[in-house]
Amino acid sequence: MARIAVLIPVYNAARFLPQTLECLRKQTYRDFSITAADDGSTDGSLEILRSYPEVKVLALPHGGVAKARNALLAASEGEYVAFLDADDLWDSDRLEKQVAFLDEHPEYELVMSGFQTFLDAEVTDPNESQKEIFNAPFRYSMTAALIRRSLFARIGNINESLDIGEDFDWLIRASTEGVDINISIPETKMYYRIHNTNTMLTAPNSREKRFRMIAAAARAGRQLSRRGSGKDGKQ
Secondary structure, eight states: OOSEEEEEEESSOTTTHHHHHHHHHTOSOOOEEEEEEEESOSSSHHHHHHTOTTEEEEEEOSOOHHHHHHHHHHHOOOSEEEEOOTTOEEOTTHHHHHHHHHHHOTTOSEEEEEEEEEEOTTOSSOOHHHHHHHHOOOOOOGGGEEEETHHHHHHOSOOTTOSSSHHHHHHHHHHHTTOOTTOEEEEEEEEEEEOTTOHHHHSTTHHHHHHHHHHHHHHHHHHHHHHHHTTTSOO
């Protein structure tokens, strides 16, 4: 059994999948498995996934990214969990850096890396919604974290009632249970692609939901910063 389970939810990401899967082939740390869940894609994503022999593929009816993430958790094994969205990218030493940190610090249940947004080549003139995501004050992302699998047993799985922000919701739940989600290696290792079909742009009532999520991210960042500095009375 591989130490790290890399889990990839996929929905109509055929254009991005080859580049995303290639960044896994370039990882300097090799003790990981790859499981991908195709969430009822209609663009050939499933066929692309099945062309990669190293990828275990789940073919699901379309049910949303939260259900796909939970199916991936149930179908995989490994001491550590790393989610990789099908349109995002990692640096080649991301897993190496993060697993080394958690191995050296058994007291921590997850470790973040730095991450940044970038505009896909198709976005030559970003609209207001894309600009909102590009400039949002996100400091935390499940897809930038390497997580001990045991933490899911304590916090629970992903909230399947959410069609966007389900990963951030899980991190907030973890933080309220005392998990320090500020722990991070300093380098940027994950890259969030902004394109024309991001779930945050296309989900029903996405603008209202996106504003709520960005506001929650900002509030959480301020609260966690105060907690870390002791300004809220905690050390």
